[in-house]
Amino acid sequence: MSRLQRRYIYANLEKLDNLVFAYGIDQSDFVHGIKRLPANLVSLVGVDDEEHAVNAHTGLNVINDENEIRRYLLQSHATMVKWMDYDEIGDLDFLTATEIAELLYLGHMNRPIRSPFNYKLRNHYVFLEQRNGGIKLYFYYISAFSHVLSASIVRHTLAAYRGRRMFMRSLQVPRVPEAILKQLVRLMPDGLFIYFDQSMVRQRQLLVPVHTKLANDDIEVFDPARSEESRRTHNVATLRFNLNSGEWGLQIHDKTAFEDHL
Numbered sequence: 001m002s003r004l005q006r007r008y009i010y011a012n013l014e015k016l017d018n019l020v021f022a023y024g025i026d027q028s029d030f031v032h033g034i035k036r037l038p039a040n041l042v043s044l045v046g047v048d049d050e051e052h053a054v055n056a057h058t059g060l061n062v063i064n065d066e067n068e069i070r071r072y073l074l075q076s077h078a079t080m081v082k083w084m085d086y087d088e089i090g091d092l093d094f095l096t097a098t099e100i101a102e103l104l105y106l107g108h109m110n111r112p113i114r115s116p117f118n119y120k121l122r123n124h125y126v127f128l129e130q131r132n133g134g135i136k137l138y139f140y141y142i143s144a145f146s147h148v149l150s151a152s153i154v155r156h157t158l159a160a161y162r163g164r165r166m167f168m169r170s171l172q173v174p175r176v177p178e179a180i181l182k183q184l185v186r187l188m189p190d191g192l193f194i195y196f197d198q199s200m201v202r203q204r205q206l207l208v209p210v211h212t213k214l215a216n217d218d219i220e221v222f223d224p225a226r227s228e229e230s231r232r233t234h235n236v237a238t239l240r241f242n243l244n245s246g247e248w249g250l251q252i253h254d255k256t257a258f259e260d261h262l
Contacts, residue, residue: 007197013188023134025152033148038085044107080129086121150176156196210237
C-alpha cells in the first residue's frame, strides 16, 4: 500500500487562527458532521460558467440551492475544491475590490491576508483542499470540528470493518461520544494521528492506535508521503469500538499527552 493510500486521520489545530490542517478527512465528513449545511457557497478557485452560476460582482462561481450544495459537497471533483460559505445571497455584492482580491488570494495561496472570516459575508467556514491530499479548514466555532472528526472516524471504522473478509454482516457505527471527542481534540495542537491501517480485532473489539507527533513539524509542510522515520509519532491511546454492543471507548496509555500545554 502506498503512503498516499494509507488509511489514517491526521488533524493539527492552530488555535490562534481556528485552523485545522487535516488528512483523511473529506467533504463528506463535513456534510455528515456539521449540524446544518451552509446556506450559500462561493468558490475560491476557477470559474465554470456551465456548471454553476457566476456572481457578477465578484466573477466567482456560487451555489445557492441546498440540494445543489449537498450534491457539490458529496461528489468527486477533478480539481481541488476551495470554498467559503456566506449568509445571504446578496452579501457578495457589498464586497470592495480589496475584499474580492483577498478572496482570490485566499484561494490561490491557501492562507488569508487578514482574517478568513468576513463580517460582510458572516461566514463560518473556509474549506481548502491541498495538493498533497490534505485539507485546511477554518471554523468560526472550532467546536464544530469535533463533529466532523466523529463523522470521519465512523467512515474509517466502517471501511476497516468491510476490509476484513471474516465479517459478513452489516455494521451500524454510532457517532463517537462527546467525552471521547474532547479527549482526541486535546491532542490536536500536538498533531493527532488515528491509524486505521494499523487497527486489529481482538475479542470482537476493533482497536485503533492513537498517536501524536514527537517532532514539532510545521503544519504547512505536513506530507502524508513522508516515511515513518521523518514522521516520528508516539502511541498515547487506543480507540476501541465494540463490534457487538456498538460502544466506543478510549484507553489512554500516556496521560501527559492529554494535559494542556501552555
